[in-house]
Amino acid sequence: MEIYSGKTIYEGTVIGKIHYYSKHRNQIKQECINSCGDEIGRFKVAKEKAKEQFGILRDKAATEVGKNGAMIFEAYAMLLDDSKYTDSVIDVINKEHANAEYAVAVAGNNLADMFAQMDDEYFRARAVDIKDISDRVIDILQNENTDVDVLQEPVIFVADDITPCETVQLDKSKLLSFVTRRGSTNSHTAILARTMNLPSLVGVEIDEKWNGKLAIVDGVGGRLIVEPDEETLAKYKAIAESERESIESMKELKGKPNVTLDGKEISLYANVGNVSDVTAALENEADGIGLFRSEFLYLEKLDYPTEEELFESYKSVAQKMDGRRVVIRTLDIGADKQADYFNLEKEENPALGYRAIRICLERTDLFKTQLRAIYRASAYGKIAIMFPMIVSLDEVLKIKSICEDVKAELKKDGLAYSEVELGIMIETPAAVMISDILAEEVDFFSIGTNDLTQFTLAVDRQNPKLDKYYDPHHEALFRMIKLVIDNGHASGCRVAVCGELGADTTITEKLIQLGVDELSVSSPFILPVRKAIRESMSK
DSSP states (O other): OOEEOOOEEOEEEEEEEEEEEOOOOOOOOBBOOHHHHHHHHHHHHHHHHHHHHHHHHHHHHHHHHHHHHHHHHHHHHHHHHHHHHHHHHHHHOOOOBOOOOHHHHHHHHHHHHHHHSSSOOOHHHHHHHHHHHHHHHHHHHHHOOOOOOOOSSSSEEEEEEOOOHHHHHOOOGEEEEEEEOOOOOHHHHHHHHHHOOOOEEEEEEOOOOGGGGGEEEEEETEEEEEEEHHHHHHHHHHHHHHHHHHHHHHHHTTTTTOBBBBBBOEEEEEEEESSTHHHHHTTTSSSSEEEETHHHHHHHSSSOOOOHHHHHHHHHHHHHHHSOEEEOOOOOOTTBBGGGGGOOOSSGGGGGSSOOOOHHHHHHHHHHHHHHHHHHHHGGGGGEEESSOOOOHHHHHHHHHHHHHHHHHHHTOOOOOOOOOOEEEOOOOOHTTTTTHTTOOSSSEEEEEEHHHHHHHHHOOOOOOGGGGGTTTTTHHHHHHHHHHHHHHHTOOOEOOOSGGGGGSHHHHHHHTTOOEEEEEEGHHHHHHHHHHTTTTOO
């Protein structure tokens, strides 16, 4: 028996045989060409064919794993059409008089490296997407077969890495789990694995000699156990059966209200990062969107999104939620979320640096573009706006003044909008301590427990050496939460918890008893949190 560690993509227990997948690709050589125009033409034809193939994969994904998985291939088509990507390939062809295959490989690698070096894990995961679309174009240019292995039985699929394109082509009825050496918990493949509810791991030191061997994927403990002994196998069979029964019981919660044993109703919202996440929120019966992380609309681009692009995204979310409340957090870029085109200076301590609302209040053109898009989208649904990283009353007053300017501009331009609620994130000790003053100026608070924990305990949550000091159950945090709730309620301000603490079912009852009105969690946690609410007392 051998045990290997990895990072969990989706929790759960799986037992089955390993299928080792090895990808073979022809070596790409640089060739000196006679006509740059001809090679550019070859590239453009291959790019269009790749877009057609992504369309086929999108339809296949929509049928097999739902709209959430299908949106990935729409994002791929958008990346192919991104001018930065296309121009980079054409530039290599023209400057080096190189063949299209070589130019796509070089340009793709350069862009992927740029993404890979960024601080934010979500953005680093986009490096895999760039390589995936580039590999697809190269395969077309070289007339390579893009099919993956045909699975004969249900297996644990083990590979150095696997792309969304390869994932969708696999027979889902024969997939038990993914285990890869590379990859990220925020990659599109990881998103697909979660959409398909497949317990999976990344960062495992894999070995092709495992092919055909019996193994256990422990998605809770983040372990792969190869050739387990009888005692271990029996133990995990019991765990897997218990998980199956728990999943079945969760399904029974659909359609049930989020009400405590003594009758208090708690609103239960979803946290989402992009439009595609909304499907999962609806499938899990979220009351609305409590946190739309709009920075991901920027992180997925190679340049600033336009007002129209932002508007279409916000409008789409509002329409999909069909009258349910959608809370859009304005741009929270900086710290661990970096985009090169913002040209932000490197900081010694970026979590405490130039980020979020501080950028927006200095770069008002950027801020107004986003606010115009949000207000315009408000004509299509119930939208609220939330502002991050607030530390002073002055910031809130400036924000409200800019919002009034934006509404006046829209009215002058003849563009429709509705009145929206304004709220702020409470994620700094300063905001906690003046929450009584802030509550008089806004409609709601949302406590971001992740940042509030690190700022309160002086623990950098990106530093693994400090994990033992990062205590989200610290009494100081609960006292802060209580203070914010009391101050908010005194001014008629609703209070939500939207950080990871909101999904921690071990303290759901405690948060309710502190007086929280709303919880906002990632979609997979909605039903477990609903269960915890229904088993809690509010007093």
